[in-house]
Amino acid sequence: MNTALPAYLKMVKGELVLHVYVSPNAKKECVMGMRESLPHISLKAPAHDGKANKALIRFLSKSLRVKQSALELVQGEKSRSKKIALYGLKASEIIDFIQHELEKS
Numbered sequence: 611m612n613t614a615l616p617a618y619l620k621m622v623k624g625e626l627v628l629h630v631y632v633s634p635n636a637k638k639e640c641v642m643g644m645r646e647s648l649p650h651i652s653l654k655a656p657a658h659d660g661k662a663n664k665a666l667i668r669f670l671s672k673s674l675r676v677k678q679s680a681l682e683l684v685q686g687e688k689s690r691s692k693k694i695a696l697y698g699l700k701a702s703e704i705i706d707f708i709q710h711e712l713e714k715s
Contacts (some may be wrong), residue, residue: 615640617647620643621628626696627684628670634662634690641711648691649708663687670694678708 620627624677631645636652655665663683676699686692688708696704 613639613702614654615707616705618708619701621701622695625700626699626704628694630666630692630694630695632662632666632690632692634665639665641708641715643712643715657690660687663692666678666692666694674699674703 615621622627629648631648631650632708633642633650634655634657636654639649639653641649642652651664651666651669653662653669655661657669660682667678670681674681675695679696680697680699682695682697684693684695
């Protein structure tokens, strides 16, 4: 069964990769909506010394209820556009999480 993935989710070398847009220095941490077909995530941490990157991994880990080691920033270390490898997760889990967060915003 070949199910099309949303634009923000790709299969790369057998692993899912989530592409997001991040806004650091925000008042709260949440999925704010979509920006250019990517989930737009706000984070309280500043974009300094990798703090926002670490906060993104913590936020996703907590939200998806997985260990931080199941997530890896693979692109966008110094950019607001980031790609995170998701080890051992199913596409449906990510899609459901994003849809649920968007319904809350």
